[in-house]
Amino acid sequence: MGMIxxxxxxxxxxxxxxxxxxxxxEKLGLDVQNLDIKIDDGIATVTGLAANRAExxxxxxxxxxxxxxxxxxxxxxxxxxxxxxxxxxxxTTPSPTPAPTAAQDADADEEAVVFYxxxxxxxxxxxAKRLYGNANLYPKIFEANRPMLSHPDKIYPxxxxxxPPLDTSV
Numbered sequence: 001m002g003m004i005x006x007x008x009x010x011x012x013x014x015x016x017x018x019x020x021x022x023x024x025x026e027k028l029g030l031d032v033q034n035l036d037i038k039i040d041d042g043i044a045t046v047t048g049l050a051a052n053r054a055e056x057x058x059x060x061x062x063x064x065x066x067x068x069x070x071x072x073x074x075x076x077x078x079x080x081x082x083x084x085x086x087x088x089x090x091x092t093t094p095s096p097t098p099a100p101t102a103a104q105d106a107d108a109d110e111e112a113v114v115f116y117x118x119x120x121x122x123x124x125x126x127x128a129k130r131l132y133g134n135a136n137l138y139p140k141i142f143e144a145n146r147p148m149l150s151h152p153d154k155i156y157p158x159x160x161x162x163x164p165p166l167d168t169s170v
Contacts, residue, residue, distance in 0.1 A: 004072045004115060006064035006160050016042065016068035025062050028147045031055045032076070037063060042070040050076045054144075057113060057162050062148050065159050113144075114163040124152045132166045140164060 018037045021044070025035060031051035038045045044063050050056035056076045064072045116127060124138035132140070142152045144164045149155065 004060055004064060004074065004160075006069055006071065006117075006158075016044070016066060018044070021063055021066050021069075024066070025059055028058075028062055030059050030062065030147075032059055035059070039069070042068055043073060044069050044071070045073040045075060047075045048077075050078050052078055057115075058145070058148065061115075061145065061160060061162050065148065112165060116161045116163045118155050118157055118159045118161060120157045122155065122157070124155065127161070127163065131163055137166070140166075 016039045018039045021039075022035060022037050025032070025037075032055060033049040035048040036046070044066075046059065046063055048059075050059060056074060056078055059076065060072045060074050063069060114131065116131070118127075124141050125135040128138040128141055129135040138152060141161060141163050142149055144162045149161075155161065
């Protein structure tokens, strides 16, 4: 996944203490083995074995949304069995990354997952309207950010959310 940018100033989430952040990730119950977080000058480097790319991106979000973390260098691995054959083939073909806010998610059939920075006045409904064209699809964004979000109304400016692609087959 590489380096993901986050806003430096969060709203009182806590300081950049690697052990404290690791404890927060473990408390969320995300599926990762041998999680290790090192923080140097606001850059958190995370290693371990995540169950799949979706779990890895949730872990990145949980780490990056802490006070003082400005970037997360994701060096986690995922089992090859969690990657679709299409994803495995594209993983061997280098291609330019469109932006630091997009990442490939094998669980979303290789469509781009967007990392969306919350702005003042944003709501999940407004984000869903902007990105999906339908405000009523906000639960899709909420579910993609569980367990980091406990309620759809509890988002704050500067927080970065994982927005999965819209499934057009439904």
